[in-house]
Amino acid sequence: MTKISRRKATTLVAGAITALGCGLKAPAVWGQSTMTKLRVGVVPVLDAGAFFIAEAQGHFAKERLEIEVTPTPGGGPSIAALVSNQFQISMSTVTTMISGVAEGIDLKLVTGVSGAKPYPNDYSAIMVRKDSGIKTGKDCIGKTGATHLLQNLPWFCTRLWIDSTGGDSSKVSIIEVQFPQQQDALLGGRIDFAATNEPFMSAAMQAAPDKLEIVSGLMGTMIPNTIVAAFAATQDYITKNKSVVEAFARAYGQGADWAQQNKNNPEMIELIAKFTKLPPERLRSLIAWPDYIRAIQPASLERIAQTMQRYGALKTIPDTAKMIYETART
Amino acid sequence: MPAVASVTEGKAGGRLRRPALRDIIGGKRLGFWFIVALLLLWELSARSGLVVSANWPPVSLTAVAVVHGLAGGDLLAALSGTLYRVAAGYVVGSASAVILGLLLSTSALARRTLEPTIELLRPLPIPALIPPLVLFLGLDDPMKITVVAFTVFFPVFVNTLQGAMSIESTFRAVAATFGTPWFATMRGVLLPATVPYIFAGLRVSIGLAFVSAVAAEMVAGASGVGYYIxxxxxxxxxxxxxxxxxxxxxxxxxxxxxxxxxxxxxxxxYHSAK
Structure with a gap:
């Protein structure tokens, strides 16, 4: 019995040592499976729907990415946060990114986010007050219009619309009115037309169908099938974290593919409502949805840059093809 | 005597009178009734169709939203985040303003060196400073607390310096005659005489601290009343x-x-002396 006990004891000790050995080795094994933390700036609007889908469906987790989502208005603060490595990856409109690259910031677009189709599937539009008499850009001369931001894609496209429909955008006053206030400003007679988009467009049309009307599509109409927003990272971060960026793009892409195929799907509406705080009924009654894209077409980026230059936002056009990182090409 | 008519004793000698309308809505209650009137006007304008906008809901719906927001915890979390940033920024900004204000009052050289910089920075609108602050301080509490501290600093600093400079030179001379050490002069002469001015600056800064915290939260981050709004x-x-x-x-x-x-x-x- 004593012998057996000794054997048992020896076995137990050996087992314990082996287990301890394995235990000591464990951190290395765990290290391989440790989640990589990424802080991502996201503009919490409809355009970011595919990102929220990818997050909710666990695509980032499957790629061993732990995403810390930080809502951001996009634009300057997003780029500043990327440069200072507060964000590793951030969403913004592509016009902001083109401006940043033109200013010497080494940004790369790692995946597309949203795009716009031509009217009537455009999720952005020129909305007018019916009694304004505006049907084309020619009618806008001497009138006041509004865009959400100045020197951004809707602003450039509004000027394109005016100039391509008989008007002269240099003779039209375009002021900045944020999306949520545009309907009030239109109905109150403070502006005559507005560059709106979803979900504000459908909400306004439902609230005042007898006073407001859509006379043209905007972003996807003036620059057909244009990209609107993208995720970007600095070249420095990409160089040091190539596999992380690839994993992010793969995970996002799966969300984008699903979202593109499932617009109006109750699961999608529920998820987007949760992240954007939009009432689900508002999402169910959208006139049009953004396209959820992963690939960025160089020609689309180039057209936007040319438009920016035309309206004085760029002195020289940066090499837009070089802005697109390999993960955003397919 | 009717139950509704409260009895007040007039100065003329025990004469009874009914409460006048000004007793009910006058005095300190006037402000309260003014708010009630504004809320009623708000409710009526939204309910009657005078103002039709998603941005102008009836005040009764807002009251319901307050209850739901507090019960759900979202609103309380947002408010507590903002109050923390306001408090932290307020303490940092006001403390540094008082210290710098007192120090500058004692040194003409320091005033000549720092005043131009302070006067240049003072009128800068804080929203314009947020993008560069994001670059250096990030998007989280350090940036937002700095924004609040920066906003609070100037009113407190200007008041402190003005208060300290307005002290009669006799007081300083007496302290110097008696050989009072510098720190004791600061604590015993300068600071007490400046405190009313400091408090004036501190009070003005309370509102500014709230405004700047909310403005910073609106630009970046996922918490606070600014983000919620x-x-x-x-x-x-x-x-x-x-x-x-x-x-x-x-x-x-x-x-x-x-x-x-x-x-x-x-x-x-100070108040009793006024």
Missing amino acids: TSMQYAGRGADMFAAMFLLGLSGYAVNAGFVAIERRLLFW
């Missing part, structure tokens, strides 16, 4: 947006009232 506005949930604004206003009012009470207690000698 923006997200509700973009979601077309006007009642929830106003609920956050209402609680923010209430908090500001409460903090200001508390400050006034503390000021009266600490500066009783």
Whole structure:
């Protein structure tokens, strides 16, 4: 019995040592499976729907990415946060990114986010007050219009619309009115037309169908099938974290593919409502949805840059093809 | 004597009279009734169709949103985040302003060196400074607390310096004659004489601290009343947006009232001398 006990004891000790050995080795094994933390700036609007889908469906987790989502208005603060490595990856409109690259910031677009189709599937539009008499850009001369931001894609496209429909955008006053206030400003007679988009467009049309009307599509109409927003990272971060960026793009892409195929799907509406705080009924009654894209077409980026230059936002056009990182090409 | 008619004794000698309308709504109650009237006007304008907008919900819906927001915890979390940033920025900004204000009052060289810089920075609008601050301080609390501290600093600094400079030179001369050490002069002469000015600056800064904290939260981050207001506005949930604004206003009012009470207690000698 004593012998057996000794054997048992020896076995137990050996087992314990082996287990301890394995235990000591464990951190290395765990290290391989440790989640990589990424802080991502996201503009919490409809355009970011595919990102929220990818997050909710666990695509980032499957790629061993732990995403810390930080809502951001996009634009300057997003780029500043990327440069200072507060964000590793951030969403913004592509016009902001083109401006940043033109200013010497080494940004790369790692995946597309949203795009716009031509009217009537455009999720952005020129909305007018019916009694304004505006049907084309020619009618806008001497009138006041509004865009959400100045020197951004809707602003450039509004000027394109005016100039391509008989008007002269240099003779039209375009002021900045944020999306949520545009309907009030239109109905109150403070502006005559507005560059709106979803979900504000459908909400306004439902609230005042007898006073407001859509006379043209905007972003996807003036620059057909244009990209609107993208995720970007600095070249420095990409160089040091190539596999992380690839994993992010793969995970996002799966969300984008699903979202593109499932617009109006109750699961999608529920998820987007949760992240954007939009009432689900508002999402169910959208006139049009953004396209959820992963690939960025160089020609689309180039057209936007040319438009920016035309309206004085760029002195020289940066090499837009070089802005697109390999993960955003397919 | 009718039960509704309270009895007041007139100065003329025991004459009884019914309460006048001014007794009911006058005096300190006037402000309360004015707010009630404004809220009623708000409710009527929204209900009657005079103003039709998702951004102008009836005040009764806002009240419901306050209750739901507090019960759900979202609104309380947002408010507590903002109050923390306001408090932290307020303490940092006001403390540095008082110290710098007192120090500059004692040194002409320091005043000549620093005043131009301070005067250049003072009129800068804080929203314009947020993008560069993001670059250096990030998007989280350090940036937002700095924004609040920066905003609070100037009114307190200007008041402190002005107060310290307005002290009669005789006081300083007496302290110097008696060989009072520099620190004791600061503590025993300069600071007490400057405190009413400092408090004036501190009180002005309370409101500014709230405004700047909310402005910073609107630009970046996922917490605080600023973020809550923006997200509700973009979601077309006007009642929830106003609920956050209402609680923010209430908090500001409460903090200001508390400050006034503390000021009266600490500066009783100053108020009684006036």
